[in-house]
Amino acid sequence: MxxxxxxxxxxxxxxxxxxxxxxxxxxxxxxxxxxxxxxxxxxxxxxxxxxxxxxxxxxxxxxxxxxxxxxxxxxxYDWDFPRQLLHLRALEAQGRTEGAEAELFTRRFLLAxxxxxxxxxxxxxxxxxxxxxxxxxxxxxxxxxxxxxxxxxxxxxxxxxxxxxxxxxxxxxxxxxxxxxxxxxxxxxxEHPGLAREVAILRRRLPELTQALATQVATAVSRMRAAELLKPPGVAESLDWAQALLALDRPVLDVEAAAITLGAVLKYREDADRVVAAGLDALLA
The missing domain is CATH 3.40.50.300 (P-loop containing nucleotide triphosphate hydrolases)
Known part of the structure; x- marks a missing residue:
């Protein structure tokens, strides 16, 4: 490259x-x-x-x-103390305690x-x-x-x-x-991706997602990021939301679909309450 x-x-x-x-x-x-x-x-x-x-x-x-x-x-790194202890006991059982320390601190007992x-x-x-x-x-x-x-x-x-x-x-x-x-x-x-790039990411990761639904999800998430939320949703949450809608066979992100899947995109109760109080219809307009 x-x-x-x-x-x-x-x-x-x-x-x-x-x-x-x-x-x-x-x-x-x-x-x-x-x-x-x-x-x-x-x-x-x-x-x-x-x-x-x-x-x-x-x-x-x-x-x-x-x-x-x-x-x-x-x-x-660390040393594998249980294996070292077992090896030391084996050496003691064989009467080979001289030089035991050198044997215990070798590469075979090193945990990378x-x-x-x-x-x-x-x-x-x-x-x-x-x-x-x-x-x-x-x-x-x-x-x-x-x-x-x-x-x-x-x-x-x-x-x-x-x-x-x-x-x-x-x-x-x-x-x-x-x-x-x-x-x-x-x-x-x-930065969080712009609308067009987020739609492209959603469609790339979820090929079965329609252009229309991907645009609806990306637009709603972009508006959530502009609100004063404790944890604004990232791309991972956008993907979760889109997957939830697909799993429920919801081809359109309407108020009802948003209400029952909001937990896929907002992970704090206070954020969900704030978005609902502001109006899901306004979010999806």
């Missing part, structure tokens, strides 16, 4: 419709061998981009899901977590999902790994990537990620 357009076409073939800005950012990340930092509201396609990149490149996707309290042991898996899988796509949920200490550790493409394990020595992974970091911006991490990456903000 020699141009952003060719990358966009490759992503299109695996079901991901990237606009020109996103295709260019992803292309540059590949060419410059830099991590791509994708930030935006939930449901704008950040995680799906990493999956699509892996599919388009024909390479494995390795995902590191960040969460509060995540540390190096959960992200990089996502970061180590990515370093050892040439050319894979590493998705560091929702990095904004991790803390500053983990960000500093991650920055070091991404800069060096290598880790040091005291018992085994240095493990360096033969071919660095393609790295995609995502953030829902629940907090600001440290500037040092952003400086290491190329940055792209993902």
């Amino acid at each position: 020699d141009t952003p357009g060719e990358l966009a076409a490759a992503l299109d073939r695996v079901g991901y419709l990237a606009d020109e800005g996103l295709a260019t950012a992803a292309f540059l990340a590949l060419r410059m061998r830099r991590p791509l930092f994708c930030e935006g509201e939930p449901g704008t396609g950040k995680t799906a981009l990493a999956r699509a990149l892996a599919d388009a490149l024909g390479t494995p996707l390795i995902r590191l899901q960040c969460h509060e309290g995540i540390d190096a042991a959960r992200a990089l 977590r996502p970061l180590l898996q990515a370093l050892e899988t040439p050319g894979c796509v590493l998705l560091v999902d929702e990095i904004d949920r991790a803390d500053d200490e983990f960000e500093a550790f991650l920055l070091e790994v991404l800069s060096e493409h290598a880790v040091s394990i005291p018992e085994l020595g240095e493990i360096r990537a033969a071919e660095p992974p393609v790295v995609v970091l995502t953030s829902n911006r629940t907090r600001e990620v440290h500037d040092a991490v952003k400086r290491r990456c190329l940055y792209h903000w993902l």
Whole structure:
């Protein structure tokens, strides 16, 4: 893939419709061998981009899901203590306790977590999902790994990537990620898709969906996003809503169909109450 357009076409073939800005950012990340930092509201396609990149490149996707309290042991490696204990008991039963420690801390007892898996899988796509949920200490550790493409394990020595992974970091911006991490990456903000693009996404993912119904769903969801909701619906919710209508054999999104399927697109009671109070007829007009 020699141009952003060719990358966009490759992503299109695996079901991901990237606009020109996103295709260019992803292309540059590949060419410059830099991590791509994708930030935006939930449901704008950040995680799906990493999956699509892996599919388009024909390479494995390795995902590191960040969460509060995540540390190096959960992200990089750990030792398989139950197996080590069993092995130690077997050595003791054979009277071979001398040098047991050296046998216990070998590669056969090492549990590779996502970061180590990515370093050892040439050319894979590493998705560091929702990095904004991790803390500053983990960000500093991650920055070091991404800069060096290598880790040091005291018992085994240095493990360096033969071919660095393609790295995609995502953030829902629940907090600001440290500037040092952003400086290491190329940055792209993902907006919710426009009406025409969302209709195209719905039709691509749900071929049985008619143009008319896809337009109705996308229009209603766009109006919901303009309202002051706790959790504005993303593309995933649009797809859920369209699937619910198809499952109920509802070819038209009218007030009755919207009322019985609202839980597919709005996941907070307060949001559903607000939309209903404003009038479903107004939403669908």
